[in-house]
Amino acid sequence: MKPLHADPTRRLALQALAALVGGSALPAAFAAPDYPSRPIRVVVPFAPGGTVDVVARMLTPAWGELLGQPIVVDNRSGAGGMTGADNVAKSPPDGYTLLAFHVGLTYGSALFKKLPYDVKRDFQPVGLLGATPSILVVNNKSPVRSVGELLALAKKDPGALNYASAGIGASSHLAVELLQVVTGARFTHVPFRGGAPAVTATMGGDTQMMVETSASVLPHIKAGKLRALAVTGESRLADLPEVPTMKEAGVADYVYTTWFGLWAPAATPAAIVQKLHQATQAALDKPATRQGLARAGVEVRHASTAEFEKLVHADVDKWSQIIKSAGIEPE
Missing domain, CATH: 3.40.190.10 (Periplasmic binding protein-like II)
Structure with missing residues (x-):
């Protein structure tokens, strides 16, 4: 028998049920009335100073204020982000260990023969953060x-x-x-x-x-x-108005942007996911956060958890095709 989180449809249905009935018919952990009650760890699977790290740390003050608990950024670099992502995939689904990553999370299944997790199965998308x-x-x-x-x-x-x-x-x-x-x-x-x-x-x-x-x-x-x-985007950057796009530079078919997101381990209760999502949306709307991300060249993007999950799954499929077409052999 497959574990519950192996079936995304069933997982989403259970989460929706948990959100509807709240604490009256489910354990308190599902209603999450006291969540969070201790610091939350956000794993950044790259070294300090990289873009994912910058984005996560820009959001940390607002997250902490909105959730009422300290947010600790934990840099766990290695294997192109796989080390840190695997740590989150195998963490308890209680909302206290989260993953900040970018579109690169969707490349893994096509790049590694022995990926220790399944992006579609082992992570619960929480929210889209921005793009650059x-x-x-x-x-x-x-x-x-x-x-x-x-x-x-x-x-x-x-x-x-x-x-x-x-x-x-x-x-x-x-x-x-x-x-x-x-x-x-x-x-x-x-x-x-x-x-x-x-x-x-x-x-x-x-x-x-x-x-x-x-x-x-x-x-x-x-x-x-x-x-x-x-x-590499569709238009020039305001901070570098003299620098052309790749299209303007003569590479007509090249556009590449990076989006950033937040994930929890699969099977994290829907009430916790929703609370994290709401805090994330509110954090992104704070002027200080928007201004800080803008200075870093990141444009805030909003999406529901369902919309973000759809984007993640679509990019897993898209990049698998691109990587295969490029002749890149899985390692």
Whole structure:
């Protein structure tokens, strides 16, 4: 017999029932009248300083105020986010251990042969947090000054240029894989244990380029340590009005944005999920949160738990097809 959480439809039905009947017919844990009664741990599966870490820490003060308990960010990097995600998947479904991740969570099943969790089965989506384009950057001392020059070098000597990423399966990994598929250029992947060390390597010249979320690289671009060649979204960034989009730079079929979200372990009671969702929506609407995320290049996005779950499941399927089409073999 399958465990209850293995059937998403049945899980959602049970959660809806729990929300309707509250504490009158179910244990107090399901009605969650006293939740939260102790600090909540938010696992960020990347090193401090990366975009997911920035987003989570921007929300922490508002979350703590709204929920009435301290929110502790726990950075557990490794394996492209898989280490931290697995920790949450195997945690008790009581609302005290949550996962902050980005669209990269949906890549795992196509990238790893032995993924220790199932994204559709083992996590309960809580809420969408925001979205941001990425920026194609090189070291500021690099002779490359345009996307065209970069692609010409990569095609002249395939694999000679190294690109940094936050790890296998990270957003910064798949962004370049997609670029290779679209352009035919070839780069060599150098994965790190998080976005911050990957950015540091690019600034130091250990790697030649990367495609990283704007929140992680904007400060270094403004400090003159990185050179922005293009923005991966549909439009230019207000903070970098002189930097073209990839389409404007000549790569017509390339658009890449990263969304961020919050998850709980599967089978977390619906009342707890709803309370977390409501707190998250309220936190995102606070002016201080919006302004802080905007400074980091992240645009606030709202979605119901059902809408967010639909997005997650659709992206699992979409990226599985893209990764397979790119010829990327699961590791």
